[in-house]
Amino acid sequence: MAKMYYEKDVNLGILKDKKVAILGYGSQGHAHALNLKDSGIDVVVGLYEGSKSWDKVIEDGLSVMSVEDAVRESDVIMMLIPDTKQKRVFDEKVKPNLKEGDVLAFAHGFNIHFNQIIPPKNIDVFMVAPKGPGHLVRRVYKEGKGVPALFAVYQDYTSKAKELSLAYASGIGATRAGVLETTFKEETETDLFGEQAVLCGGVTELIKAGFDTLVKAGYQKEVAYFECLHEMKLIVDLLYEGGFEKMRDSISDTAEYGDYMVGRRIINEDTRKEMENILEEIQNGKFAKDWIMENEINRPVFNSFRNNELNHPIVEVGKKLRKMMSWIND
Numbered sequence: 001m002a003k004m005y006y007e008k009d010v011n012l013g014i015l016k017d018k019k020v021a022i023l024g025y026g027s028q029g030h031a032h033a034l035n036l037k038d039s040g041i042d043v044v045v046g047l048y049e050g051s052k053s054w055d056k057v058i059e060d061g062l063s064v065m066s067v068e069d070a071v072r073e074s075d076v077i078m079m080l081i082p083d084t085k086q087k088r089v090f091d092e093k094v095k096p097n098l099k100e101g102d103v104l105a106f107a108h109g110f111n112i113h114f115n116q117i118i119p120p121k122n123i124d125v126f127m128v129a130p131k132g133p134g135h136l137v138r139r140v141y142k143e144g145k146g147v148p149a150l151f152a153v154y155q156d157y158t159s160k161a162k163e164l165s166l167a168y169a170s171g172i173g174a175t176r177a178g179v180l181e182t183t184f185k186e187e188t189e190t191d192l193f194g195e196q197a198v199l200c201g202g203v204t205e206l207i208k209a210g211f212d213t214l215v216k217a218g219y220q221k222e223v224a225y226f227e228c229l230h231e232m233k234l235i236v237d238l239l240y241e242g243g244f245e246k247m248r249d250s251i252s253d254t255a256e257y258g259d260y261m262v263g264r265r266i267i268n269e270d271t272r273k274e275m276e277n278i279l280e281e282i283q284n285g286k287f288a289k290d291w292i293m294e295n296e297i298n299r300p301v302f303n304s305f306r307n308n309e310l311n312h313p314i315v316e317v318g319k320k321l322r323k324m325m326s327w328i329n330d
């Protein structure tokens with residue numbers, strides 16, 4: 001069994017005499033900054049001039065400054081700008097302003113693991129990677145709960161990196177749910193695999209394929225949307241609360257029989273083989289190389305997929321139906 005760390009195992013106090021710079025104020029950035037502030041940590045946000053989030057940071061009651069100033073003023077620097085921009089910002093704005101004994105932190109191992117960022121030897125480097133989207137990291141913290149996280153130490157110059165990373169995890173609420181130790185390699189490879197094959201790529205293609213099949217057969221788009229997308233959340237909530245057992249306990253025996261008979265016709269041996277191929281492309285660096293190159297040429301493939309997805313009929317019907325459910329914030 002992996003060793004799990006909870007509130008009782010960590011000393012948040014070790015962060016209290018330090019200043020934390022959160023670079024970026026997007027999905028993870030706003031959540032880390034606000035959770036840390038609410039946990040009593042001194043936080044400053046670093047952004048580029050002209051950032052659309054600059055005023056939002058001030059509205060949220062935090063101080064904001066340039067990346068260079070934030071790095072100079074702080075002891076712990078958390079990189080929460082997009083993975084593909086981190087190398088440049090690190091080389092040009094972070095590295096020249098680091099002091100001996102500072103801490104460089106990440107929420108995902110991509111740039112360290114794929115050798116994009118080479119940190120100086122006289123600092124600590126750790127990762128605290130929440131296993132959930134940033135907006136949920138913030139939402140559940142406010143509810144007194146937490147999103148679990150992984151932590152890893154890459155460089156331990158001060159001999160305090162592990163204690164500090166656990167304190168950071170506590171500050172964002174992760175130790176309320178459980179935190180476990182990993183390596184940059186394990187986090188990077190499993191995170192990329194999970195988001196591509198299961199959580200994002202896998203789920204959206206499954207939903208679209210189900211929706212398209214029903215609509216093509218002449219069923220109403222609204223029925224197809226409720227069946228394949230809306231109800232997905234309700235089913236996943238049961239999986240989240242009580243695993244396969246609770247979900248199968250709640251559904252009808254008819255659904256459970258269909259689940260056993262048909263699930264493996266959808267996720268079959270070919271799908272499992274393809275998952276292995278996908279994992280291999282992550283492990284051997286092919287995915288990272290392609291994604292870095294795609295960004296170097298201004299994302300033609302990424303942008304074209306993003307636009308095409310917006311034209312899928314599920315988008316329009318979803319907007320219409322969600323508008324009628326006042327408790328859903330679109």
Ligand SMILES: NC(=O)C1=CN([C@@H]2O[C@H](COP(=O)(O)OP(=O)(O)OC[C@H]3O[C@@H](n4cnc5c(N)ncnc54)[C@H](OP(=O)(O)O)[C@@H]3O)[C@@H](O)[C@H]2O)C=CC1
Nearest residue numbers: 024025026027028047048051052053080081107108133134
């Ligand atoms: N999204 C998630 O839930 C998760 C993300 N992660 C990791 O967290 C990190 C951040 O990702 P994510 O939160 O999705 O990022 P977002 O794209 O949501 O936010 C990026 C932020 O960085 C700012 N930014 C962009 N360029 C610069 C720059 N040159 N200098 C300073 N700030 C800049 C953006 O500014 P502006 O506001 O002006 O756009 C924005 O505030 C990544 O390493 C990612 O892999 C890990 C776990 C989950």
Ligand SMILES: CC[C@](O)(C(C)=O)C(=O)O
Nearest residue numbers: 131132133134191195199
């Ligand atoms: C599942 C996508 C994710 O890995 C995450 C929210 O955990 C990401 O990179 O955004």
Ligand SMILES: [Mg+2]
Nearest residue numbers: 108191192195
């Ligand atoms: Mg990820």
Ligand SMILES: [Mg+2]
Nearest residue numbers: 130131132191
């Ligand atoms: Mg993830």
